[in-house]
Amino acid sequence: MDMDPIDYDIHGDDLQYVEVRLAPGRHAVSEPGAMMYVDDGVTVSSEIGDGSGRETHFLARLWRGVRRSLSGESLFTSTYANDTALTRRVAFAAASPGQIVPVDLAAVGGELIVQRGAFLAGARGVQIGIALQKRIRVGLFGGEGFLMQRLSGNGVAFIHASGALTEMQLAPGESLRVDTGCLVALQNTVRYDIRYVGRLKSVLFGGLFFAQLSGPGTVWLQSMPLKRLSQTMLGSAMAAGRPRGVFGILWAVAVVLFIIAKIVFDGGQGIG
Amino acid sequence: MNGQFEALLHGRDLPPAGQPVQARFVGNRLQIEGTSSFGIAADIAADQIRVDTGGFDHDRLYLGWDTPTGRQSITPIDAAARDTLLGTAPAALAPALQRHVRGNQRARTQWRVLGGIAASLALLLVSLWWTYGAIVSWAADQIPVDVEAKLGAATLAELQRGGKLIETGPAVDALRTIGDRLTKGSRYQYHWALLDETSINAFAAPGGQVVVHRGLIAAAKTPEELAGVLAHEVQHIEQRHTLKSMINGLGVAALATVALGDVSAIAGMLAYQVGTLSYSRDLEAEADRLGLVALVRAKIRPDGMASFFRTLEKQAPQMPIALLSSHPATDARIDAIDAGIAALPKQDYLPLAIDWPAVQASVKKDGDPKP
Numbered sequence: 001m002d003m004d005p006i007d008y009d010i011h012g013d014d015l016q017y018v019e020v021r022l023a024p025g026r027h028a029v030s031e032p033g034a035m036m037y038v039d040d041g042v043t044v045s046s047e048i049g050d051g052s053g054r055e056t057h058f059l060a061r062l063w064r065g066v067r068r069s070l071s072g073e074s075l076f077t078s079t080y081a082n083d084t085a086l087t088r089r090v091a092f093a094a095a096s097p098g099q100i101v102p103v104d105l106a107a108v109g110g111e112l113i114v115q116r117g118a119f120l121a122g123a124r125g126v127q128i129g130i131a132l133q134k135r136i137r138v139g140l141f142g143g144e145g146f147l148m149q150r151l152s153g154n155g156v157a158f159i160h161a162s163g164a165l166t167e168m169q170l171a172p173g174e175s176l177r178v179d180t181g182c183l184v185a186l187q188n189t190v191r192y193d194i195r196y197v198g199r200l201k202s203v204l205f206g207g208l209f210f211a212q213l214s215g216p217g218t219v220w221l222q223s224m225p226l227k228r229l230s231q232t233m234l235g236s237a238m239a240a241g242r243p244r245g246v247f248g249i250l251w252a253v254a255v256v257l258f259i260i261a262k263i264v265f266d267g268g269q270g271i272g
Numbered sequence: 273m274n275g276q277f278e279a280l281l282h283g284r285d286l287p288p289a290g291q292p293v294q295a296r297f298v299g300n301r302l303q304i305e306g307t308s309s310f311g312i313a314a315d316i317a318a319d320q321i322r323v324d325t326g327g328f329d330h331d332r333l334y335l336g337w338d339t340p341t342g343r344q345s346i347t348p349i350d351a352a353a354r355d356t357l358l359g360t361a362p363a364a365l366a367p368a369l370q371r372h373v374r375g376n377q378r379a380r381t382q383w384r385v386l387g388g389i390a391a392s393l394a395l396l397l398v399s400l401w402w403t404y405g406a407i408v409s410w411a412a413d414q415i416p417v418d419v420e421a422k423l424g425a426a427t428l429a430e431l432q433r434g435g436k437l438i439e440t441g442p443a444v445d446a447l448r449t450i451g452d453r454l455t456k457g458s459r460y461q462y463h464w465a466l467l468d469e470t471s472i473n474a475f476a477a478p479g480g481q482v483v484v485h486r487g488l489i490a491a492a493k494t495p496e497e498l499a500g501v502l503a504h505e506v507q508h509i510e511q512r513h514t515l516k517s518m519i520n521g522l523g524v525a526a527l528a529t530v531a532l533g534d535v536s537a538i539a540g541m542l543a544y545q546v547g548t549l550s551y552s553r554d555l556e557a558e559a560d561r562l563g564l565v566a567l568v569r570a571k572i573r574p575d576g577m578a579s580f581f582r583t584l585e586k587q588a589p590q591m592p593i594a595l596l597s598s599h600p601a602t603d604a605r606i607d608a609i610d611a612g613i614a615a616l617p618k619q620d621y622l623p624l625a626i627d628w629p630a631v632q633a634s635v636k637k638d639g640d641p642k643p
Contacts, residue, residue, distance in 0.1 A: 109280075109289035113328050134329055134379060136386070171284045172336050172345035173324070187288060189347070191326035214326055216282030216290070216334075216345060 006123050006156055008102065016100045017093040018121065018158050022082035028090055030121035032078045036093040041084035046076045068128050070147060073119060092121040097229075098162035101220060103185070106154040108218060114149045114159050114185040123155030138194045141209045143180025143225075150188075159185055163224025170215025177210040181225035187217035275360040277353040279304075281312070282334075283344035295346055297360045302335065304346065314344075323368035331376050333357070333369075405554075412515040417459055417479070420515070424479025428463065431483065438466040442634040443489050446626050450499045451482065453570040454506050462506075466635070472584065476505040478514045486635040492580060495624040495631075500577025503563035503570075511562065513555045520552070557608065564612045573621045578609045 006028060007021045017036050020028050032046055049061030049068075065075040082088045094100055100120060103112055113131045131150040133139040139146035151157050161184040170176060170190065177195060186192060191214040213219050275297055280290030281304065293312065295304045302321060306312035316337045324334040324345070333354060336345035348354040361369055400407070431437050438444065447464040455462050460480035469485040476482050482505050484498075492498045508514065551559070560577070567574040585606070 107287065107289055131328065134383065136382065169288060171342050172282050172334065173322075173343040186328065188328045189282065189290065189326065189332065190328065191330060191332075192328055193330075216326075218288045 008156070008158075010100050010102070014097050014099070015094070016098070016160075017091050018100050018102070019089055019091040020121070022080065022088050022090060024082055024085050024087070026082050027124035028080045028121060029124050029126065030078050030080070030092050031119065032074050032076050034092045034095075034120055035078060035080070036091040038080060038090040039088040041082065041086070042088045042090055043081045043083050044078060045081075046078050048076055064127075067130050070130055073117065073128055073149070079124065092158065094120060094160040096160075096162045096226060098160060098222065098224070099165040100158050100160045101165050101167070102156050102158055103151075103220075104156050105151060108187045109189065110152060110154060111188045112151045112157065112159075112185055113188055114151060115144055115161065115183065116148060118159045118161055118184055119149055119151060120158045120160040122151070122157035123153075126151055126153040126155050126157045135193070138192060138211075141180065141194050142183075142192065142211055143209075144183060159220070161220075161222035162226050162229060163222045165220055165222055167218060167220050169218045170213065172216040173214070174216075175212055175214035176219070177212050178219075178221060179225075180209055180211050181227055182221050182223070183211055183213070183219065184222045185220040186213065187219070190215060190217035190219055275356065277356040277360075278349040279346040279353060279357075280349055281306075281344060281346050283339070284342040286344075290347070292349070293346065295357075297357075297362055300362045300364060302346075318362045318364040321365060323365060323372055325372050325375055330379060333372055335365075408516050408519050411519050412512045415512075415515055420512070421461065421479035424463075424477045424481040427477040428465070428481050431465075431467070436468040437483070438468060438486070441466070442627075442631050443486065446489075446495065446498070446631045447482070447484060447502070449626060450495065450502055450572070450624060451506070453572065454499070454503050454566050455480075456570070458506075458510065460509060462509075474501050474505050476508040476514070478509065478512070480509055482506065482509070489635045490632055491583065493583065494576060494579075495626045495628050496573045496576030497580035497583070498576070499567060499570075499572045499624065500563070500574070500580050503567045503572075503574075503577065504559045506566060507559040507562040508551065508555075511555070511558060513551050513559065516555065517551055556605070560605070560609055561612055564609070564616065568616055568619070571620070571622045572624065574613050574616065578606055578613060581606050581609065 006026065007023070008018055009021075010016055010018045022028060022042065035044070038044060047061070048058075049064040068077075069075045080090045092100075105112055105126065119128055129150040129152065131148040133142065133144070133146045133148065135142075151159075165184060168176065175191075180194075183192070191212075193212045193214070195210045195212045197208055197210065276294055277296065279293055279295045281293045282290045291306070291312075293304050293306050295302060297303075297318075300318045302314075302316045302318065304312065304314040304316075320337045322336045324336055326332050326334050327347075332347050334345045334347050335357075336343055338344075348357050358369055358373070428437075443466050444464055447466070451462055451464050458480075462480040462482065465481070465483050466489070467483050467485050470487040470490075471485055472488045472491045474482070474484040474488055482502065484501070488501065489498065492501070563577065564574050567577070
């Protein structure tokens with residue numbers, strides 16, 4: 001399979017874009033709409049499917065496209081071909097505050113599982129498929145749903161997520177508990193499971209579940225899931241306008257009830 | 273058959289994708305050899321090995337052991353290597369490997385069971401949808417006739433309390449004359465009444481209560497037109513359309529109340545909405561069709577039904593026609609009635625011996641809107 005090696009630079013701190021330099025005859029692929037700028041002489045085209053150029057039959061490409069769209073991407077892929085004799089540039093920008101991380105798929109065993117919509121761009125030949133979550137519990141409570149993206153191939157793929165992105169390598173048997181929703185990508189060798197928090201206090205004041213990631217393999221985590229960011233922003237937008245309303249009251253009642261229950265069950269020894 | 277299999281070695285300071293190695297079981301020990309470019313040799317006793325299930329799909333087999341620099345593990349590189357591993361592993365590892373294999377099967381079974389449940393639910397819904405009409409009819413048939421009669425009597429009592437019910441006079445006699453011919457041999461005891469309302473409407477309550485607004489008598493040009501409306505309403509009773517609509521709309525709880533004999537609550541509700549109670553399009557079409565049959569059987573000219581709806585349609589702008597809202601007189605419906613009439617065999621009809629102008633005069637009151 002032809003994998004185009006690509007040369008790139010990532011610019012910006014929290015609002016990043018990646019500039020890819022295409023050698024003559026090289027290609028890059030991206031989500032439609034991810035392109036920021038492109039040099040003259042680069043042919044931009046959109047096609048149904050993943051742009052890998054392997055299937056020529058329309059239905060086969062359409063099927064690939066449908067699978068892509070199920071995994072949170074577009075039915076179409078934009079391809080950028082450098083038809084000139086010089087090195088040309090094309091840049092892809094992230095759609096939300098966060099970081100772009102290049103992952104060489106060859107270095108992670110040719111396959112990477114990523115959050116829906118996390119794929120930004122890549123070398124030609126990177127294929128995007130569906131990673132179906134086969135564990136029902138994990139699909140329901142893992143924060144990533146039943147469908148993730150499976151990136152395969154040997155080239156470089158750029159993945160993007162909001163907040164700061166960090167990469168961690170887990171040794172065999174080593175495991176890490178992660179807030180659901182903070183998981184961006186994982187190697188397919190990593191076991192992804194769900195742990196119930198199991199303590200009433202934690203349930204009331206935190207979340208119900210953790211994602212448990214067990215090695216061997218590499219995982220990528222994001223510091224600010226979009227859900228959390230939008231909740232914060234929605235919360236402050238509401239607070240600016242009017243009082244917190246019925247949910248605020250309900251929450252206050254719930255907290256008071258909890259404290260009363262705590263006092264009763266602890267035999268009045270104070271709030272522990 | 274030397275029991276050698278390819279595997280990926282994972283550990284701290286090794287590549288994230290794993291280091292390809294050759295592995296084999298020799299007696300109770302696992303021996304690992306690196307490739308020429310990566311010299312490694314390890315020899316681990318079976319009782320040091322821990323079997324783990326991992327990977328994104330929870331289907332990878334890991335054999336792990338501790339080294340001074342941290343834990344290391346191998347995983348077979350493909351299905352063939354996994355089979356070799358399972359086939360050559362010493363007995364000490366057998367229980368743990370069995371657990372791994374069974375765990376994988378369990379996950380698959382879970383999905384199969386879930387799929388099976390979803391499929392049978394879908395099948396159930398489809399078959400319910402197919403047989404829905406039959407189920408409703410069956411449920412309606414479970415309600416005995418005397419419960420229906422009670423329901424109807426209670427509804428009538430509610431209407432009488434309203435003070436607008438007229439139960440004697442030439443118009444009521446005319447209703448009875450036509451109605452008796454239409455309902456000959458019925459299992460229901462019919463009761464005919466007039467309601468002091470100028471809107472054009474008629475309705476039927478279960479058990480044989482037929483109520484006609486006096487506005488409808490004024491609007492009908494011939495007794496045959498009135499007969500057409502009555503034939504239609506009678507079919508709502510004969511085919512138990514009210515019960516079927518109740519089953520459709522009010523649900524099992526209301527039906528249970530009726531079946532248990534407590535009809536007062538339902539009757540109150542029915543009396544309140546009986547004028548506006550609308551039946552489904554299918555039930556209306558059935559009442560039209562069977563109404564025509566009943567007219568023919570009673571030897572009453574059936575074209576009154578179509579001509580009355582046509583009159584209604586024409587007069588709609590000037591008259592308060594409640595009948596239209598509960599019995600939409602669409603062109604399609606009139607066409608269907610016409611087609612039904614055309615399909616009837618030719619036969620002789622007996623004229624209705626009713627002095628129609630006198631009946632109409634008897635329901636007129638001062639101050640009625642002029643038609």
